[in-house]
Amino acid sequence: MDLKSNSPPSISILFVEDDEIILNIQSSILAVIFPDAKLYTAINGRLGLELFKAHMPDIVLTDINMPEMCGVQMAENIRSIKPETEIIAITGRSGESSENKKYILRNSEGIMVEFDHLVVKPVVISELCGVIEQCIGEIKQRLS
């Protein structure tokens, strides 16, 4: 599998995860696989949202259960700022329901947000990369 091909420099990715070890390892792996992409990392939802507002990345990878602001809440805010953002949830739970190939997640406060993709923990890198590739493809398609 040639993972390094077709990654235009314009693509930027925001990765939000509250476990620092996971955040470090996973982002280092992503940096190796997508050397051309711009990668931002945040330790919780609130910081993630601030980074998003500052850099408006194309793709958001996020954990769901996090302190200060959970993934669902953050995703809702991102959707209101930039609806076409490709948002990928990385979660321990399996998807609540999957209709129209979209994934609806609901947090404890009852907020429901539709995610474009869902990756289940433990993360399989090839699967995650496949999903990111798919997102890049769609973004490119939209741009052209």
Place this chain on the structure above:
Amino acid sequence: MPSKAASKSSKNKMIHWLYIITMVTGLYLTTKVNYLLFHTLIELFSIIVAATVFIITWNSIKYIKNPYLITVGISFLFIGILDLLHTLAYKGMPIFTDYDYYANQLWIAARSLESCTLLAAFFLLLTNKSIRAGYILSFYSLVTSILIASIFYWKIFPVCFIAGKGLTDFKVYSEYAICTILVACVVLLMKNKGRFANSVYKLLLLSMTYTIISELAFTFYIDNYGILNLVGHYFKLFSFIMVYRAFVVTGIEEPYSLIFRELKQTNENLLKEINSRVQIEIELESEIKERKSVEMALTESEYFFKESQRAAFIGSYKTDFIADRWESSEVLDKILGIDLNYPHTVQGWLDLVHPDDREMMDTYLREEVISQKKHFSKEYRIIRINDGETRWVHGLGEVIYDENGTLLLLIGTIQDITVRIQTHEALRLSEERLRLALQASSMGSFEIDLQTGEGSWNDVEFELLGLKPGDVQSGPELFFQFVHPDDIGFLKSDWEDAVRTGKFDTEFRIVRADGQERWLAGKGRLIYDGGGDGCASRFLGVNYDITERKQVEVALMESEEHLRSLADSIPNLAWWANGDGYIIWYNRRWYEYTGTTPEQMEGWGWQSVHDPDELPKVMERWQASITTEEPFDMTFPLRGADGVFRPFLTRVIPLKNAAGRVQQWFGTNTDVSELEQRVTERTMELAASISHLQSEIHERELAEKKLLEETAERLQAMETLREKEQMLIQQSRQAAMGEMIGNIGHQWRQPLNTLGLYTQRLGAFYGMPNFNKEFLDNSIAKSMEIIKHMSKTIDDFRDYFKPEKEKADFYVIEAIKRTMSLLEGNFLNPKIAIDFVENDNPVINGYQNEFAQVFLNILNNARDAITERETADARIIITIGSENSCAVVTIADNAGGIPDEDINKVFDPYFTTKGPQQGTGIGLFMSKTIIEKNMGGRLTVRNTDTGAEFRIEVGHGSQI
């Protein structure tokens, strides 16, 4: 009312005085006509009184026990005779014309007789000698005849009056002597007040006083027609009026108070005795009734429990909202009691729901299932179509919507859970009733673990010893502290035997905490483990108060003792026989009269003292009595030691037990005189009362036996309930296990993810410049660290589920910290701060995992309350310390506390404030059982200012 009675009595008094005044004036007026007329009237009155007193006394002589009254009553005939002669011989009466002053001599004679009689009668009363009335009558006849003869015939009676000179010295000194005697009588009367009815006592006292006054008046007069003579006669009249009222009025109008005074007292005592016995019987009866109802409830709960074990059917359905149709499985049709013809529409489905639940269902469907897109899960009631019965069902379902959010389908299952709901309710009721029944029957129960020697008591057991339940650690050692010092020796050896042989049945005394001495019965048995090794593991027993029975037994013993000594002292022959007529005891008099020995008389030996000619008839009658169980009554001759046959009236009464069968015969042989017969009757009465006591004891023993049988059954029922309880603990353990597995999943997901990433990073970095030995070692070390952590987590969980067979000492803080480590992550969302306050590091001897389960339960409840109420700044404070040699753990939250109406119910089984999906209602009930029954501690709850605080107290184990 009182005022009316008072006015009536004052009116009576007035009339009474009016009579007296009229009489005194009327009599005085007669003196104007003729003093002789006055004298004759007054004397006539006293003569009539004297005669009446005699007649009354004579005719009721067999009932009067007071020898004083008998003597005085008889003497009045003779006083009357002397007074009659005095009247006839009075100066001016044209009868004894040879001498004018016979009357004065007769007066002295009469008064002397009267005063001496009154005094002598007291000596009879004080020495309690009874003299035959015939003797008294003869004696008085003789004395009176001598007196009359000495006056009229021999004329040797000293001269009392000399015409013109007045009274002689003899007369005056005689009157003084008479007065002295009367004063002595008054003193004696006052000293023996208790032997007379109050009214009689007062009247006698007045009568004597009046006589004294009258006598003093007579010492002064100089003329038989003078004023002092008049006063003397008035007082004599008053004195006789008092005698009249004492003997005649009281004797006729209120015979009981005069004659039957002693009998009346006896009757009252008897009545009291009967009342108290009836009370006891009523109490026993109500006790037994109560026990019956408990028995019924237990049977009922058994039935429901069996029913619940039958397999539960689950039916399934699919409802299409667009087509307004639903399909049902065969089982569902059975549950709902419908067939294919039933309208399978949404309306048809709604019609099945019980009318009372329709609104609730409607709200639930609209507000929770549809608007919040939740799963359908609800327990509700339906009315089964084919028989109209109300059934509880549990419905589960999944709602499916289309892209636009329109309701498409509801697919799910329905399970009939009626039996489960009924079982829960019945079990709860039955446990409550059992507890009440043990309480109501005042039966203490104890259970001793033979391996550890530890015991547990019910509340009544504590109360029997005068202790407050739960104040102190129960157990045999504590119990022995309260046993009476005289009984402790045999009780301890009985107990050792009991543990060895399994039989325990004893009666002993205790000294309660308040110093009261009581009798207790103790019974019990060993309980063997089912496992086949046949080892006795526990001892179950009951204690109950038998003081009352013991008291009756003592009363019986005393009564029997009394009867024997009485029977030995009476002049009659008396004996006891068994129910079959075999004589087992004779009194002393029997042996004295017949001159026989106990050996000769044993059994049927008595036939040897009978007249051979009469014996067949006696035997026939006696056998008939034994057969019919009727009293025996016959007169036949018995041979005395001197060989002479004398006729004896023989009376034998049967003494029957509670079942109405003759237990013993009591017989007396009496010569036929009246007095002896009365003694016989009294003895018979006593024997009857003994029979009554015996039958009461028998009844009590029967009741006790019944109580014991019922207790055995109840212990059986308790065993069954305990098994159920064990099952429930297992059930709640499994529920906890389910939750734990969820926790393991949660705790493993994160490290697994990290481990995965470390592994995959190796592949991603391969061939890059920084992929060197150092990078590789670092990755391996990090991975191993995670693997070790995960391995430790698994160990912790495994420890938690490891079954504990024996109690062990453990540190409370360590147990809590270990439990907390299992819950890592459970308090992050919502974020709950956990504060530890460690005041001490106590040790508990018990089951660590069960303790952890309790802690976990309480902590989870706190978390659920905080989540449900969305408490801001949520906080749980766990305090660990020691108080009064108890380890104390408190768990306090700030979620607002338990509502007042629920706080007393939180430990009840099946009580839950959570919905049916989250709460089983078993958790806190089991927690209480574990802490209080298994570990002998206490689990309580209270509301603080901010929330609920649970408190666990368990006695210290030995320090590790």
